[in-house]
Amino acid sequence: MAGFISALLTQNEKLTEIVETQARQIQKLEHRVQDLERQLGQNSNNSSKPPSSDGLRKKNNLREPGGKRGAPKGHEGHTLRFHPVPDEVVIHPLTTCKNCNYALVEVPVQNWIKRQVLDLPLAPLITTEHRAEEKRCPCCRTLQSAAFPRTVKAPVQYGESFAAWTTYLSVYQLLPLKRITQFFFDLTGYRPSERTLLEQLNTMASRIAEHESVIQTQLRQAPVICCDETPMRLNGKQQYLHTHSTSEWTLLHMNEKRCGPAFVEMDVLPAYKGIVVHDCFVSYFKSDVTFSHALCNAHLLRDCQGVVDHSRHSWAAEMKELLRRSWKLAKAARVSDRRLSDEVLAELERQYDHILALGETQWSKDKVPEKTGPRGQKCKSVAANLGDRLKRPKASILHFLYDDRIPFDNNLAERDIRMSKVKQKISGCFRTAIGGQQFARIRGFISTLLKQSLPLHESLVSVFRGQFRFRAT
Template sequence: HPGKTLKFSDQPDEIQTLSLTGACSCGTVWDEVDVTDHLARQVHDLPELRLHITEYQAEVKLCPNCGCRGQANFPEHVPGQVQYGPQLHAFTTLLNVGHFIPLERVTQITDALFGASISDGTVVLNINLASERLEPFEDELKAGLRQQAVLHADETGTKVNGKLNWFHVACFARGTLYTLHEKRGYAALEAAGVLTDFTGVVVHDAWNTYFRLPGEHALCNAHLLRELRKLDEHDQQPWAGELRRELQQVYHAQKTGILTNEQRAAFYTRFDELVLAGLEANPVQEPVPKRRGKPKQLPGRNLALRCQQHRAAMLLFLERADVPFDNNQAERDIRMACVKRKVSGGFRSE
């Protein structure tokens, strides 16, 4: 691992010359001797942290002819007699939104650093103002998302003012759209305004609502591997462990570029065989007399049926190089909202 050290700056902001005083051991007074060289050391530190106060004085004049009073206009960002400036507003927004620092701690930081005793409400006002100014960017982001060939989707629950809401995410490597909605289902996807009009490939975790979307589907195989491992290690179903190993091997072969067409075809055949073995190992549960509703099927049967029904979506990564093996992009993006929720303990309002 390459080491890093603090580098000497060629353009210091301030130079302090340290004068040599006193006398040499022979008695020569150093003040009477010319300087032949300088030895330099640098200290890289923060400047003094204090608010920079700018006072605007608008000129007032009286017309000598008619006595009319005229006054210069104040800048738009100076609406009141005393206010905090845009740099401090941006700083508080960065702390809360970018670094997940709760409102009260943001106010404590600004007070400790700058002596600025702002309120929680001021921080929220700054965030809302930034949100309004980002509306044109959000429109451009949605348009950019719709133009992608592959998008990732995911959702997670979160409490807002004590009530369960849902964060939805639609994303690709360079763009992420977050949507908060009181519903988890299709209404939330319609409100986001991206996936319901998207005709490319949507990578997701096999939640039923996503299958109502008009685009093509690709399922997250990281979820599949975890379910197969549970069936193999905890439920003692060998077919699941073998399918898990076969899937990992074909993925690594495809990732490294050594997968041949013959190997791909052989894997498809083996996939179908193991799924049938899973159905045989988990027979249909018959209805229980005098009990309403359909009988609950075994987890192994449900997984095997899903593999059978959505085989093409699970294995689409083998047919298209732009389709990933998993849904990690959406998982990573939505984790940021979870981290903010965990740090702050929840959201007070929408």
């Protein structure tokens, strides 16, 4: 009898051990399932994933409609305007009366009803022949010739306007070289080779490089700049396209690193003493930086929405609403040219701290993934990590409330690099580091031209000729 009881106790211990092992395995699998569900549920509204990754998911339209037709409410709108001096006038005579068929040919005109049509003519190619004089010196009897301009190197070649169009179509409209050659052929009957187009882009990039120092100087002097970076593919390896931007200046740079070396090469941030609008990337918070911080709140809104969607935390929804309400108050104050009162600012900060205190009671109950290695900090839940990002740089997050020069988000910098992802989708990746750097340099320059409302084609032609100068300098 004693042996039977002992066997039962041994069996019970083994079963208990199996149950405990299975419980730990179930808990581990539950964490894994929750993590996978979070990943599958991520989109551009609740994470940093781009909108292009959303697929066929129906996107939420955040615009307020202005009615059944027309632009949204608040849109200023614009329309075509009459030209005071048209290039061509077409007269439509009134010869007979529509009521009684009386002849009106000799009746004087009382008034004109005008309508104008704006059209784009198909202009023919312009051939410019350069003739260098040859003369024989009557003194030394040597035959000499005048010098051609430095841009005229071949017996027959394409001109600066071709190079300007190549630059615009390739770097700004993101057309592949093959489609650009086809475009020129359809338009003019001439088909420049891809090699010719590459030479034009190379020459344009080298000319633009002479003006980068001007852009760098203007960015260093700006009180606020927006910085961002996005991964790009270069010959199968990951690179980063960096931007430093203001409302008038754009500097783009391609580098294999996401932080230090790229900042040094761009030569703006190392000695910058103004305010930098950026995301939560840790390299911006190094101890040796001399600038102040303003965080992009659009990132934090998406992160809050992700916690709401996957963890069902009420504090994240309240924080999202508080940030939106704070920006609404800040915008209203800026429109009326005033600053928020100390009482309002104190109340917003009090609510901010209260929401984080509430959040700590909620994320402390979250399941925390097991630590996989011996080094590094203890693992935290996604909500706890977001709470830390909201706690530590609180002054940088709410900086827009105290300084009307600071935007709520970092959309200015993001817009300057967003279309580069389209270039990658069209062409796959850059083949060489030189090609990637040329793309960054030219696109940043074109962005600057557009921000300053400078004539694009005329400016690019001037750059190719070495005659361009920025108006703002």
